[in-house]
Amino acid sequence: MESILDECVASGLPQLYLKWHYRSRHESLIAFSNYHYYDNRLITFPSPQEHSPRFGVQWRYLPEALYDRAKSRTNRAEAEAVTAEIVRRLSDTEECRRSIGVVTLNMTQQLLIEDLLEEARRNHPHIDPFFSNEQSEPVFVKNLENVQGDQRDVIMLSVCYGPDQQGRLSMNFGPLNRIGGERRLNVAVTRAKEQVVVFSGLRADQIDLSRTKAVGVMHLKTYLDYAERGPRAIAEATSLNTAADFDSSFEQDVWNALTEKGWNVKTQVGCSGYRINLAVCHPQDAGRYLLGIECDGATYHRLRVARDRDRLREAVLRNLGWNIHRIWSTDWWRSRKSEIEKLESALKKALQNDVRSPSAAKPETQKSEEPKIAAIPAAPANHKNNLSQNHMEELVLPRTLPTLAGQQTYASYSAETMWGNANDFYEKKTDKSIRQALLDVVNAEGPLAYNRLLRSVAGLWGIKRITAHVEKRLESLLPPNQIVMDRTENGIFVWPLKIKPAEYEIFRVSAEDDPNSRAIDEIPPQEIGNAILAILQQQISLPKSDLIRETACCFGFKRTSENMQAIIDGVIFSLCQNKGCIEEEGNIRCTM
The missing domain is CATH 3.40.50.300 (P-loop containing nucleotide triphosphate hydrolases)
Structure with missing residues (x-):
């Protein structure tokens, strides 16, 4: 079967398309796929950085x-x-x-x-x-x-x-x-x-x-x-009009008012079904837009509900870096002069608040032939530490709570000596040793992530990189009758046969000096869920964002990345679905 989705469509199952696209922070990243694979049905949003x-x-x-x-x-x-x-x-x-x-x-x-x-x-x-x-x-x-x-x-x-x-x-x-x-x-x-x-x-x-x-x-x-x-x-291959005109005479009148005052204004910015009506080019950086102007024209009325038209759409645009100014047609026709003054004020404010100047933007276009070794910062613990607000990882405060119920110390597998070298690893005579090593690591650390198991065992033979060849060799030697493979949304986890996932009630925290501490995607969902329940049993109820931070802190993480938040949030959702928790007005509380 090439595609489960194709089989479902062929069987006549009802379809519901998820149309809003958020990942790409520049519309050109999704425009190709939107045309070729999604029939231009995705609602995408233009970037204020037209050429960067x-x-x-x-x-x-x-x-x-x-x-x-x-x-x-x-x-x-x-x-x-x-x-x-x-x-x-x-x-x-x-x-x-x-x-x-x-x-x-x-x-x-x-x-x-x-x-x-x-x-x-x-x-x-x-x-x-x-x-x-x-x-x-x-x-x-x-x-x-x-x-x-x-x-x-x-x-x-x-x-x-x-x-x-x-x-x-x-x-x-x-x-x-x-x-x-x-x-x-x-x-x-x-x-x-x-x-x-x-x-x-x-x-x-x-x-x-x-x-x-x-x-x-x-x-x-x-x-x-x-x-x-x-x-x-x-x-050239689509009917999309990349030089689209105005949605209404109202938009054209706004455009005329701006161009008469010397502003360079583009119309219908974007290449999907949703476009920004008017975009004012930055006077000192033609590749960027200073202000996006939303008019309640045809694009506005095509959207089905007010939630789409207003709050969600504007939130996405601001997250992409747009300055947005909205003009209502009724206000424009009643008091054109006053609305023009408000628009000029918004443009001046956007220009004053703009932290980038041509001199600041210039280094981005310069090409360097050699790495700038002299400008290297100290080896970072995480290369996202100084990102803008949209990408910033949220600081997790040190835990002040006592040890929680079910909390244990995570013990990484350690061997006193190497089991062999890379040449030995591929020899038939080593099969038994590799199989035993796999079992030893699972019994010592299990449940553990499948990729962590592979790294640990390959490392015993001095192999640092898990190539497809290495993975195939290890996979062929897994003892199926002595382990349990649990496939989850976050990856594959390997359990010792003696431990049943459904009955697992603890969570494990790596010691501060453990050099082999686990990443968030190496922690089984059952452990994350047990930590969440332990926190809620002590705190009774917490806002979801606080619960995510507390859970990350339980496992020793100092910061919560987007990926970490998504994983923990997914476990919270599963707990709520399985009646272990309930969400009330944004707060999560335990029902067990």
């Missing part, structure tokens, strides 16, 4: 990059360019605050980039902390087969495929040639919150669609064209 080197889709064409089709099936020049860009960004005091992910179109390119990054981490030790699981969003390298569910501020897409040393271009693009390849491409290009950087030695016009009927390849050609030429590549 920090946002949107960026094209990096590498004419010297060749695909080694005959041997390694990699593109080394692309991989080296991606690695160099990651080192540059992590060495920059501003750029290092943004999380990074790499997505490749095949596994061999993924492994090559991982190897180059390991070498870069040895040569540039200051970037090593950004790869640690202690980060809320560490650097990852994945391929389009396994990147589902991940997101980062910046995604670097390595196309890999392209002309070989003889200049020949095969129409074999790996997973994209298969049925459903276009869905994998959709996932890959929508993982970014702020920016996608496309590294490619292949241009769209080199892909000959007469030689293939694969939808995934057709969409790759369009995406490469989109990355290089921008929204006009989609506009």
